[in-house]
Amino acid sequence: MTIENKKGWISWFNPFKYGTDRWMYSLHRLTGIALGLYLIAHVWETSNILNGPITWNKIMVDLDYPFGQHFGPLILSLILIAAAYHALNGIRLTIVENGLMLPRPYRPEYPYKAKSTRGLNDVLKIVLGILMIITAAIGIIYIYTGVIV
């Protein structure tokens, strides 16, 4: 059976009439795609180590200046923020979608709000949000200063 997907990926950019879960879904997809493309670029970039020090060092320096100075730390910081978000939201999804740590399901009652997942899901969002900020901050401090917090 073929199910028609009328809105397609355009709907990822229109999560306005939905709740925070929808925003998080859109961001999870977008960060996933960005990280996937980064992996392919990273595999190409690191394969240049086989060509010796001159090529490697040239590529490392050149990658820092494609659109102006200090592009390397900027792109690494953005990748780090995307990775922190994708990883921590992924943990939340693994917990919630597998029904871990959730109360027993019950009969739906008006106004049909999913109370059984509400509490834990909201707590997880806050805890993982704080962890994401801490992780990204530690990484960015390291990238820009070399200081390991």
Add this chain to the structure above:
Amino acid sequence: MKESQIMLIQYLTGVLILVLGALHFLAISALAPTKDKVLYHYGTTGVHNLTNGTLYYYNVKKIYTSLAWGSVFELLLTFLVFHIFNGFRIILSEQFPGGRSEKIITYAMLIAALVVFVWGTRTIVLMLYGGGV
């Protein structure tokens, strides 16, 4: 393989990537085999001076020639390739639903995943056996 089983592997590889990804970060920072742990060393000139940072060729080579780090990178690559290309497959299958298009997408992702896996493995293995200069 059932879609539910593939999804379980997706969750599992996600958790493993988190652990191995953290180790990868440590390999080029706190545990880097260099005195200076800085990735980008700009100094007073503002020009990226590689020689003092962990991205300098001989510093990166030291990490690659270690069997322990090589194993970590290979495992990370394996889990990442599965997680990413299965993610791409899910997204594309949702955008282009239908038996025929899903089959084409699955095979295309499988081939792309194999290419990236072989490409990355080649670097890790050749460096372990004295690749580079």
